[in-house]
Amino acid sequence: MSKTTIIFLALMGLFSANFSCAKPGIGESFQDWTEYCELLENKQESCHIYQTLTLKGDKTPILSLRVQHIPGKKEPVLFITLQLGVLLSYQPVMELDKQPLKMQFQFCETDGCSAAKVLTEPMLQVMKRSEKFIIKFVNMDRKLIAIPVSLKGFSKGLAKIGKQPKGKG
Template identity: 30%
Template sequence: MHNLLTRISIIAALAVAGPAFAQDTTAPQTDAGQTDATQTEAPAPADPGLAMGETVTDGPQPGQTYVREVSGDWSLECLKVEEGEEPCQIFQTMTDGEGNQVANMRIFKLPAGGQAEAGALVAVPLETLLTAQLTITVDGAQPKRYPFSVCDRQGCYARIGLTTEDIASYKRGASATVTLVPFVAPDERVEVTLSLSGFTAGYDMVTVPTE
């Protein structure tokens, strides 16, 4: 393998230096005027299949999402745009006691004037019993139940609305409990913790969509 790599390196070097090497070793001796004319008339050698490379731009490109900031247990996720304000939302991944990802929640603001101040998308595994719905309890208060709206190959989703009172309870709270029911064990409940640490600062950075 070492000899093969050495041979490849030598061949590559000769491919680049070949025209100049041949000219230096085979060109007959001539007077200065003839040499200048020959060098002027000779076309530049073509690049022997070399890749010239391209400029690499650091950071996200337009149309890509990226995490701009982290606030406690919440991350601010934004969409890179060419101009104007970037749309941003906050999200958190919830895990079980063994560190396995069970669900995630994304919260985004809605235009003013509606019943809901914000919306949220909660994603859960495909093996969830959809008819049991999704329950969220903030700091032991009265729980709220939400239906699932759609599933794809990656999971099932509940699209929920959050009122001003809901957002206020999230800001005051320490944590919420998200409860779902496994399809294979309808008598059981899976509870995961949604931390509210950093929620207030993170939510304040979420952008409001424009018309």
């Protein structure tokens, strides 16, 4: 099992089991990215930035993205959720600065199929100076789908959520 897979599975267990019933906190918007914070049961505030892309003329989400710092890890992690109907045998690709970076599907739920990618410092530097990156995947009809993701506001949003979850209390 890869390092990314282990981190992803651990986080899914951590965050699905430890969220309190506190009121969700949608914070500041940074152009195309929005801050979201939640208070965990251990009294730590967990914040991330997210973006949801929908079909034109419809509000159906086709791609949701979240960037979050993980306790004890230096690099933030990009989590994506693609709508149901993706071909799981073809792993999604994050194309950044024309470089394909493979991601790996971890699981599917009723809202879609999820994958994760640790964002290394060189990747973050490219993201901070770029206007967009592309998520590519194959649908059930075996068509390659390429979705551009705006990076407008990414740098400011990432700086706002800081490096680690913050203790409260």
